[in-house]
Amino acid sequence: MHILFVNGINTHFGGSGKNATSHWMQSFVNNGKEVDLFHTVERFGFKSADFYFKLIQAIYFFPGTIFRIFTTPIAEFFYKISLPVVVKFIFSLLRKNNKYVIFSHHASFYLAFFVPKNKRVFICHDLLYLRAKSMGASRFTQRLTLRIEIKYYKLAAKIYTLSYQEARIIKKFINSDATLIACSSIDSNLYFEATDCNLDFAMVSDWRRPENMHGAVKFFSQSHTYLDKKTINFYIYGYGSENLYFNLFAKYSNNVNLKFHLIGSFTSPLEIKQSFYFIPIYQGAGIKLKTIESIRLNKTVIGTKGAFAGIPPFIMNDTMRRIDSIDDLYTVSKPASNEKLSSFREKFKEYFLDIGAC
Template identity: 25%
Template sequence: MCRKKILFISSRLEATNKNGAYIVSNRNYKMLQNVSEIKVFNVEMKSKIQRILNIIFLKRCEGISLVDENKIEKIIKDEKINIVFLDTSSYGYLCEKLKKKSGIKIVVFCHDINYFLYKSILNGVKNNILEKFKLKKILKNSEINEKKSFEKADVIITLNKRDSKLLNQKYKIESTIEIPVSFPNKNLDGKLDLFKSNIKNLLFVGVADFFPNMEGLNFFIREVLPHIDANLYIVGKNMEKYREIFENISKKVKVIGTVEKLEDYYCSADAIIAPIFSGGGMKVKTAEALMYGKTVFGTTEAFEGYELDYDKAGGLCNTAEEFIEKINNYIEKDNIKQKLNQYSRDIFLEKYSYNSSEEKFKEIIENIG
């Protein structure tokens, strides 16, 4: 049987992104590469002026332009593409064009339901009038594009039950299949002694300038850290910009910032914190922490979509009091020197490794027709 030709369209495949979206997009690409012939169209970052024009006048989202859409149509025709895999739900105008002109099969992958993601971010912006205006426009564009995408898609992939429910709630359309975040398995051979300290070391991993990350860090440093006997290390792209601010709040805070390899930091940490209160989809860093066999203390949002025993993995904490109580109880345990949480590691291997999602991608491509 002839292998189907897929055009994979994404704005997230630049490895320099160093964020959760890249990790999931790269997973999607690798899974499809295993089951079909695949060509990639990378939606590149535009200039600031182009982005403004695209958002305000053309109602486009996530960097795609009319020029990109024309290039994509040409590639589909020239390369005899059978399936378009959209690594976002935000390219609705493109979906509309493709269905009208070619009737090609379209798969839409939802990193989250963008309407609700931007709504939650907008609700968190208080005094910045310009930022509010921009987010309101993006929110409206997301709503328009998602509606078009979902109406034209042959297959809709969501990450979890919550996103499937939100999809149906907003657009009255059902998800075809849920494929949660997954990671390639790694050998746990990182360094264990990066943090030279006599007290316990907690780790937060996340990119800077993303509202849910900054909101969660500010909460944890101000409301939780003063009441626990532990240091907090912060690792993530561009977090070094906030070194002075965070370290001035508490001497227990150590901002590392951008790093080439996260492995040594995960392996050296006694536990991971995930104080995330807003956002959508699934938190990729939760799966990553489980992959490294770490104890994780996180909010309902941080654990959204993960099927596990919170107490065995670490703790479900939605208030400062819950974080303080559960982390202090953990610190007081006699086995605190054991940095590997075998339960977390086992749950990862069972449910959130690449092996757990490969068959689902294969099934989609085989059955799409």
């Protein structure tokens, strides 16, 4: 069986999208399937996504760039429309007889018009309808976004999704069943018992993403009581850490109870020694890759409601603990046991399938 996988996001320079795509490619190979990866975003020879890369990309995706400027957040269906991509895609279709063509991310869905319906598979994540609501869009914009989504998802022979909540929404509005797939392996080769009871939290994310920065700034903007309480240490990892660190350091430089430590980029998750991952995020219904990866690393996840979006509430246990305020962090004590972590992994694999086996 041959599969063409159409990647609609920029995965050339790291990030959760790259990790998820790599996981899916390996899953196909492990299950004996032949797969080609088609990128709608070219790297153009750049080593990083700098200003010149973005400028050339804007020209390359004209007229899609116009949609991005004037119609956000609806534009994600259209802002990567590009004649060169269409031509390249048609040639890719002609080279091999594909059993299925899988479209990852709604920015690639317009290419589905060149594929027979019985071969179209969409990977649905970060529903635009929910994003429009979280951004405070007008009711008209919400309705229009929803209608566009419904039109596109009805073009698919099969829909995969990464989120339990999004699967329910697709069922409600499109009357179609969506298959839950995993965006990362959750199995762990680490067999240590976390016993660290210190209030030390790792904040690991791509802080260049607006929703991640927004979540952290919003959480730490809350008022809190801290007299006669222990010091909480936050270790900031990932791309863009400097911006978040200096933002929070300026606000809390005189606070003896909240201490921020800049770590920045790292080469291996094994470098993260803290037993707790702290994920302050409020936007989106899509599953958070950092939450799944933290469980794989035997970490206990502490987060706001958005950190656990996409995960069925009935499989959650002590490995994931929701908090709503800074003061709630003081209630965190011992990390989850290996038994709890193993139990969650097994339940997760019952509901989130391996894409190569679907």
